[in-house]
Every structure is written in structure tokens, then in C-alpha cells.
Amino acid sequence: MSATDLPDSFVSARTLTPAADAVWFVFDGHRIVLTDDRTLPTGPALPMVDVVPLGTLDGTPVFAAGLDGDVPAGFASNPLRANFGTLSDAQMGVAGYAAQLVDFIRTHRYCGRCATPLLESGHERSRTCPKCGLTVYPRVAPVAMVLIRRGEGAATELLLARGPQFAPGMYSALAGFVEPSETLEQAAHREVREEVGVTITGLTYALSQPWPFPHSLMMGFDALYAGGKIVPQPGEIEDARWFPVTELPLVPPPFSIARQLIDLAVERALNGAVDGSGTPPDMA
Known part of the structure; x- marks a missing residue:
């Protein structure tokens, strides 16, 4: 495993409910938001949009989201790749996954064929147009x-x-x-x-x-x-x-x-x- 792979200790799940002990991968654009102690935030500590249930990492539920507004006191954002050596390899692997899913939602809000707002497909990591049926997937x-x-x-x-x-x-x-x-x-x-x-x-x-x-x-x-x-x-x-x-x-x-x-x-x-x-x- 490299520091950009999803780790073996990660289990994907799309239907998790946020809990107080959940770990969050929150992004301010393409920058990840960490506490001032350079750790991942837990619980609903930040104003968030585009919430994505990711799964569990070593049994702990993990979520991704976009930051809603400015970075609040007690937190700071920096480029994701600047955190090699700060976050663990497992956390970096999930962070890369989270960043791409949040960016996918941010850049695919509307159907590219008919401009209808897209909806989550539910059964996979994709978004579907309820009007024309177009399905789009995270870009690779x-x-x-x-x-x-x-x-x-x-x-x-x-x-x-x-x-x-x-x-x-x-x-x-x-x-x-x-x-x-x-x-x-x-x-x-x-x-x-x-x-x-x-x-x-x-x-x-x-x-x-x-x-x-x-x-x-x-x-x-x-x-x-x-x-x-x-x-x-x-x-x-x-x-x-x-x-x-x-x-x-x-x-x-x-x-x-x-x-x-x-x-x-x-x-x-x-x-x-x-x-x-x-x-x-x-x-x-």
C-alpha cells in the first residue's frame, strides 16, 4: 500500500449516519481543513455542505464534506499533498478518496445534457439525471x-x-x-x-x-x-x-x-x- 491508496482497514459504506465520534475530511476548495493541532476534526465541529458518507476506517465512521463558509477559529486549511507525514498513510489514502468525491459533487451539480439538477444514484458512487437518465461518475x-x-x-x-x-x-x-x-x-x-x-x-x-x-x-x-x-x-x-x-x-x-x-x-x-x-x- 502507498500513502495514496485506500487502506485495507477502510470499509466503504454509503448509508452511514453522522455520529459524535465520526472523523471528518472537510475541504475548503481543494484544501483540507485540519485542527490547529494538525489533526482531522471529529463530530459536527464545522459548517459543512455536500456531506458524503465514506465508510469506516479501523472501525471509526468517516465522512467527507465541503466547508460552508470561511475556516473558523481553531482550524486551518492547506493543500492536501502538504500533509504527507502529518496524517498517517491510511488517513492520507482516505483523504485522497474523500477529496475526489467532494469535488465530484461540486463540479457535477447539473446534468451536462439537459441542465437538470443531478441526484445521488444511491446504489453506487455516481449521480443520475431524473429527467434524461444520464449517469455520471467521479472523474479518473x-x-x-x-x-x-x-x-x-x-x-x-x-x-x-x-x-x-x-x-x-x-x-x-x-x-x-x-x-x-x-x-x-x-x-x-x-x-x-x-x-x-x-x-x-x-x-x-x-x-x-x-x-x-x-x-x-x-x-x-x-x-x-x-x-x-x-x-x-x-x-x-x-x-x-x-x-x-x-x-x-x-x-x-x-x-x-x-x-x-x-x-x-x-x-x-x-x-x-x-x-x-x-x-x-x-x-x-
Whole structure:
């Protein structure tokens, strides 16, 4: 489990009734509201709208909602992703789920076909138009992420790139949204060509990760360099280059799928082949 997955201790339920001991994931736009002690609020302590019963976490009922009005005294809001290390991994997993459901209600109040107010479907996480029957679901945008490598053993190099929005000095794997009627594999090859101008071979699925910032599902691939000169895509890629696995730059934090792909590649290079669990055979 990663810090963006729903934890095993979470049980979904759509018909809970708020109780005094309930834990709330409340959002001020895309910012989560916590107490001044950086904990999740309990009970009806905040003015709320768009209440969504989520289920139970370790047996405790949990709900999501939007904040109704300004953040009151005793509470503060900050970007959800700023709370890795503050909230537990399990709480962060549920928080990402909660954020997407609240945003779904906020952005799907009316039918996109006939403008009639939408209603909760009741039997699933969806909203239905009572007039024309259109049913809509929480948005999930698939993203193909590719880590490209060349060389063998300790001489392995990784092709890493940075976008203009990255933290200073940080490089990561390549990634892009999947387009309509496109397979994940096609998206991976296209994004690599567009972003850095090279071609790849040996594309292999590695792992996936929900990424609720705001509503992506990241599909991670490993690939081998096939050919071509690195040509960064203007406006998208600020810099891209080969880095030896023993001299990597600043890379994304451990909770990200990009870091997991990089760590697996380094493990493979320095300690041999890696199986599907990420464990080298001689270390199993």
C-alpha cells in the first residue's frame, strides 16, 4: 500500500449516519481543513455542505464534506499533498478518496445534457439525471508514466526530465495523460516521443498508483532506450538528460510512483533482476 491508496482497514459504506465520534475530511476548495493541532476534526465541529458518507476506517465512521463558509477559529486549511507525514498513510489514502468525491459533487451539480439538477444514484458512487437518465461518475484521468534506462549493472543510466513547475533541481520520469481511443502502451510511446524525442523498446508494466491531485490514476512502465537524441519539448520539458544510477539528482519523494519506479530501477541495476514485488530474487 502507498500513502495514496485506500487502506485495507477502510470499509466503504454509503448509508452511514453522522455520529459524535465520526472523523471528518472537510475541504475548503481543494484544501483540507485540519485542527490547529494538525489533526482531522471529529463530530459536527464545522459548517459543512455536500456531506458524503465514506465508510469506516479501523472501525471509526468517516465522512467527507465541503466547508460552508470561511475556516473558523481553531482550524486551518492547506493543500492536501502538504500533509504527507502529518496524517498517517491510511488517513492520507482516505483523504485522497474523500477529496475526489467532494469535488465530484461540486463540479457535477447539473446534468451536462439537459441542465437538470443531478441526484445521488444511491446504489453506487455516481449521480443520475431524473429527467434524461444520464449517469455520471467521479472523474479518473489515466496517466502513463515511463522510466527509460540504458546500460547494464552499475553502469545503468536513467533518462530523467524536469518540468517548469518542478522544485529546484528535481528530475523525474516522463508522464502524460492518455488520450481518447489510445491504449496505455500507445500513450507511453507517444509521450516519450513528444517530451524528449527518443524511441523506446521493451515497454513493461511495473505498478500503478491513485494520485488524487486532483483525480489521476498513474500507470508506471519501465522501458529500454531504443534510439534518438534527447530534444526537450518546448514549454513542457525544461531539461532532460541521462543520469548514472550511482549519481542521481534530486528525485520525487518516496510516496510517489515516480520514486518507486526509480528505486526499482536502481535496485535492478545494483542488485540484479527484480520480480513483480520489487524484490531481487537473491533477497527474497
